[in-house]
Amino acid sequence: MAAAIAGVFQPEMQNLIKESKVLLVGAGGIGCEVLKNLVLTGFSELEIIDLDTIEVSNLNRQFLFNKESVGKAKSHVAKTSVLKFNPNVNITSHLGDIMDTKYGVAFFNKFKLVINALDNKKARSHVNRMCLSCDIPLIESGTMGYSGQVEFIKKGVSLCYECLPKSEPKSYPMCTIRNTPKEPIHCIVWAKFLFGQLFGESDEDVSVDQTVYDGTETKVSARQWAEIIEYDPKKLLEKIFYDDIKYLLSMESMYTGKKVKPVLLEPSFFETEVVEYRHVLDSEVLTLEQCKSMFLDCIVSIKQKLDICQNKSLVWDKDDDDFMNFVVSSSNIRSAIFNIPLKSHFDIKSLAGNIIPAIATANAIIAGQIVIHALRILSGKYERCQSVFLRELPNHKGQILVKDKFLQKPNPKCMVCSTDGEIVLSIDINNITVKQFEELILKKKLNMVAPDVLVDGRMIISSDEDDELDLYEKTLAEAGVNHGSRFSVDDYFQNYSIKIMLQHKEKAQEEDPDFEIFGNLEELNTAEKNNEAEPEENDEDCLIEKDESCVERVDDDLSTSDEQAHDMVTDKKQEDDSVIKEDMMDSDPEVIKVDQEISNEEILAMKRKADEASEDINEAKKSRVD
Amino acid sequence: MASEITNNGNGEMSKEERKVYDRQIRLWGYDGQKKLREIKVLLIGMQGLGAEIAKNLILSGVNSITLKDHTEVSILDCCSQFLIPRDSQERNRAKASMSAAQKLNPNVKVIVDTTPIEQNVDSFVTSFDIVIATECSPTTYKRLSELCRKAKVKLFIADVYGLFGYFFQDVNFKHNLYGEVFLDNDKIYTDSLPAKIPRPYFLTSALLKFQSESNRKPNPDTCEEDVEELKSIVNPILDQLNIGNNIFDEYYGELFCELSPTTSIIGAMVSQTAIKNAMDKPIEKYNVFFYDHIEHEGQFHLL
Numbered sequence: 036m037a038a039a040i041a042g043v044f045q046p047e048m049q050n051l052i053k054e055s056k057v058l059l060v061g062a063g064g065i066g067c068e069v070l071k072n073l074v075l076t077g078f079s080e081l082e083i084i085d086l087d088t089i090e091v092s093n094l095n096r097q098f099l100f101n102k103e104s105v106g107k108a109k110s111h112v113a114k115t116s117v118l119k120f121n122p123n124v125n126i127t128s129h130l131g132d133i134m135d136t137k138y139g140v141a142f143f144n145k146f147k148l149v150i151n152a153l154d155n156k157k158a159r160s161h162v163n164r165m166c167l168s169c170d171i172p173l174i175e176s177g178t179m180g181y182s183g184q185v186e187f188i189k190k191g192v193s194l195c196y197e198c199l200p201k202s203e204p205k206s207y208p209m210c211t212i213r214n215t216p217k218e219p220i221h222c223i224v225w226a227k228f229l230f231g232q233l234f235g236e237s238d239e240d241v242s243v244d245q246t247v248y249d250g251t252e253t254k255v256s257a258r259q260w261a262e263i264i265e266y267d268p269k270k271l272l273e274k275i276f277y278d279d280i281k282y283l284l285s286m287e288s289m290y291t292g293k294k295v296k297p298v299l300l301e302p303s304f305f306e307t308e309v310v311e312y313r314h315v316l317d318s319e320v321l322t323l324e325q326c327k328s329m330f331l332d333c334i335v336s337i338k339q340k341l342d343i344c345q346n347k348s349l350v351w352d353k354d355d356d357d358f359m360n361f362v363v364s365s366s367n368i369r370s371a372i373f374n375i376p377l378k379s380h381f382d383i384k385s386l387a388g389n390i391i392p393a394i395a396t397a398n399a400i401i402a403g404q405i406v407i408h409a410l411r412i413l414s415g416k417y418e419r420c421q422s423v424f425l426r427e428l429p430n431h432k433g434q435i436l437v438k439d440k441f442l443q444k445p446n447p448k449c450m451v452c453s454t455d456g457e458i459v460l461s462i463d464i465n466n467i468t469v470k471q472f473e474e475l476i477l478k479k480k481l482n483m484v485a486p487d488v489l490v491d492g493r494m495i496i497s498s499d500e501d502d503e504l505d506l507y508e509k510t511l512a513e514a515g516v517n518h519g520s521r522f523s524v525d526d527y528f529q530n531y532s533i534k535i536m537l538q539h540k541e542k543a544q545e546e547d548p549d550f551e552i553f554g555n556l557e558e559l560n561t562a563e564k565n566n567e568a569e570p571e572e573n574d575e576d577c578l579i580e581k582d583e584s585c586v587e588r589v590d591d592d593l594s595t596s597d598e599q600a601h602d603m604v605t606d607k608k609q610e611d612d613s614v615i616k617e618d619m620m621d622s623d624p625e626v627i628k629v630d631q632e633i634s635n636e637e638i639l640a641m642k643r644k645a646d647e648a649s650e651d652i653n654e655a656k657k658s659r660v661d
Numbered sequence: 662m663a664s665e666i667t668n669n670g671n672g673e674m675s676k677e678e679r680k681v682y683d684r685q686i687r688l689w690g691y692d693g694q695k696k697l698r699e700i701k702v703l704l705i706g707m708q709g710l711g712a713e714i715a716k717n718l719i720l721s722g723v724n725s726i727t728l729k730d731h732t733e734v735s736i737l738d739c740c741s742q743f744l745i746p747r748d749s750q751e752r753n754r755a756k757a758s759m760s761a762a763q764k765l766n767p768n769v770k771v772i773v774d775t776t777p778i779e780q781n782v783d784s785f786v787t788s789f790d791i792v793i794a795t796e797c798s799p800t801t802y803k804r805l806s807e808l809c810r811k812a813k814v815k816l817f818i819a820d821v822y823g824l825f826g827y828f829f830q831d832v833n834f835k836h837n838l839y840g841e842v843f844l845d846n847d848k849i850y851t852d853s854l855p856a857k858i859p860r861p862y863f864l865t866s867a868l869l870k871f872q873s874e875s876n877r878k879p880n881p882d883t884c885e886e887d888v889e890e891l892k893s894i895v896n897p898i899l900d901q902l903n904i905g906n907n908i909f910d911e912y913y914g915e916l917f918c919e920l921s922p923t924t925s926i927i928g929a930m931v932s933q934t935a936i937k938n939a940m941d942k943p944i945e946k947y948n949v950f951f952y953d954h955i956e957h958e959g960q961f962h963l964l
């Protein structure tokens with residue numbers, strides 16, 4: 036390790052490297068490379084944490100692991116591997132979730148610097164808050180395919196991870212998924228949803244379709260019905276791909292106008308013999324007959340898995356071959372019915388698993404830059420730690436690793452790092468329960484872990500289970516919340532608090548968002564005006580009456596584990612896929628491409644920098660993976 | 662020996678290979694991966710930068726890689742050479758790296774060669790698709806540059822000095838040769854270069870000239886003298902161009918050994934550029950790349 040050799044670094048730097056305790060969050064693609072670089076540079080007090088185990092698909096880049104280590108804990112194996120080339124380093128490895136309350140303020144306070152090498156927004160936001168609250172510098176990083184980025188975060192000095200809004204994962208209107216799919220992705224989302232219905236938690240809230248799962252007089256859930264018929268593959272096939280479609284067709288009003296009507300499959304399809312499909316490469320598209328055989332086979336295998344876990348629920352996972360086959364076969368059969376092109380196993384896996392391509396080299400470049408940033412941070416040269424972007428291709432000046440011109444200052448209105456952060460929440464108080472408010476808004480959207488909520492001075496949610504408030508099932512209105520109410524939300528664990536001003540807005544139709552969040556009332560008013568100005572161009576008006584809770588859009592990441600995209604910057608899932616496909620087809624390196632989607636964040640960043648109006652920065656932004 | 666366990670190049674990709682390469686096939690497609698499986702690489706120099714390049718190319722799934730180094734493991738290798746286990750008894754750098762390198766991906770043929778490149782015949786390079794050289798003398802780089810141009814073998818030359826690094830590429834056999842970009846005489850700057858010469862070019866030229874004269878890279882043991890020597894090379898040129906002599910002051914303190922953050926960056930840039938070449942998507946407008954560790958910017962140039 037370099038810092039052990041005199042003359043390699045200046046003496047002050049040498050000591051800082053040797054003595055500074057560093058926390059590395061994540062031992063995946065970037066994590067492995069960073070750990071190697073830290074250890075070789077001479078950092079000798081390190082802790083590393085990761086909750087994952089090693090998988091075969093990690094091995095093309097997570098070089099501290101090999102075939103023999105598949106299934107073992109990443110953090111422990113990573114430690115063992117680096118000790119081989121440098122035994123003189125003190126590494127503590129944790130197999131765990133950084134969001135676990137075990138790793139509180141006392142844990143974070145041990146470190147001089149924290150490095151994020153994470154794959155999901157939730158954990159990133161959490162570490163961001165912990166570092167702000169402990170006033171520890173944080174290096175945030177991510178890669179996606181050929182591109183990537185490194186950002187420095189320090190309270191009061193730079194933007195924090197949450198200073199600018201992040202793009203949302205793509206979601207689809209429920210009625211499109213259920214009744215009027217138009218693209219392969221709609222059928223894939225439906226298939227994952229169907230999996231949950233048949234094998235997942237028996238959640239009566241939502242059912243895949245409106246059909247009565249009869250056999251008895253009473254309405255039963257899809258899962259109950261499947262259990263009654265003992266998961267008979269043929270019966271399931273007929274029910275899902277014939278009876279249910281017939282039922283849809285019986286509702287005349289549903290397929291008026293431009294909507295594509297499903298076409299019933301020939302009854303003979305359900306009778307014919309099974310055909311072989313196992314020899315087909317995953318890059319090729321199966322025939323409809325082959326999909327049917329795959330469907331019948333995987334139902335049998337999945338039923339066996341259900342038996343093994345004693346009929347508890349299964350969680351869909353792209354790395355389980357049977358689960359994957361279920362989605363491939365059922366989405367393709369449904370596509371055929373709705374006259375949508377069929378897709379290969381390989382392509383469906385990308386879409387269903389939200390898989391972000393990942394390579395060793397991009398991770399290594401980002402990891403190298405992270406450690407250079409770390410050296411500058413330790414010597415206090417914060418102004419030198421501008422964000423750095425790795426581009427897929429060099430820009431017209433030949434730059435491929437590009438930095439921001441200046442370190443960006445914190446957003447004074449940030450709801451996380453600014454002291455007087457207040458946001459405006461627009462929601463239908465009659466259409467959301469206290470529990471949904473906690474889960475969907477406080478935890479999922481605002482990334483809190485254990486919130487306490489006071490409304491106009493009265494507690495409605497408590498992180499202490501002993502406080503039996505019994506309000507969970509009540510709507511916000513029933514819990515005493517009014518238009519204009521002020522919530523004071525406090526997450527003791529994250530040492531984070533925020534004020535929320537509530538604006539009641541009736542949810543008139545299914546397509547309306549469940550809730551919207553604004554920086555202030557002005558933003559809300561502007562948004563409303565814009566909405567009124569734009570004529571309703573929704574040709575998707577849904578004729579199915581809404582029937583359930585406020586979870587009416589299907590998140591594309593439904594039931595997907597965090598495992599995917601180890602080296603990813605954000606959870607911007609589906610959008611990324613479209614960009615990635617662009618990249619894959621890319622054949623002309625001379626063309627500077629504009630990403631199809633520019634996130635809100637990028638637009639904001641560009642606006643803020645209008646006065647600097649530097650071409651370089653905008654170009655760098657285009658390659659920004661966030 | 663390794664060939665018994667490798668699948669590369671032999672017919673269709675196995676299911677196991679597809680699984681291992683899944684995340685990159687989703688980036689460059691099956692076709693890209695198939696092209697990579699046919700590529701034979703010669704890698705000269707197995708210090709820290711060589712280890713990074715070896716890692717990246719072996720992980721990517723090239724057909725074979727020949728690790729060529731006749732030198733012995735040194736104490737300075739601990740700054741960036743992660744393929745040599747600390748308790749290794751093997752003294753030769755390539756041999757000592759062999760086991761860890763092969764473990765990265767059993768599908769790739771990893772071959773060790775301990776003959777100095779200077780002793781190989783001129784036609785040696787023709788048995789490879791890509792040659793990547795590090796840690797050679799400027800004279801050797803020039804010879805390689807001519808040999809590869811003649812044999813139409815794609816060539817990359819890369820070096821890291823502390824936290825600073827560069828690479829040179831000759832992939833379409835059109836641009837200047839290494840010896841024309843980095844001149845070996847007193848006049849480093851020539852009029853044939855583009856009007857706006859990137860600053861790192863002067864630093865690189867000075868470092869190469871230092872190497873030619875001292876037969877070594879700058880060394881932490883002699884850091885002070887070495888910095889003075891470098892200044893005496895670069896300052897007259899800066900004077901000639903009316904550039905202040907202090908522009909490299911911050912750089913001088915971080916030019917010793919191959920340091921890991923930059924071997925990581927340069928190693929990956931070279932590897933990625935070589936991989937793109939193998940997949941017929943070369944970055945061919947340029948011949949030189951510099952990583953500037955003070956500005957933390959990485960930029961290609963045509964010189």
Ligand SMILES: [Zn+2]
Nearest residue numbers: 195198449452
């Ligand atoms: Zn902030």
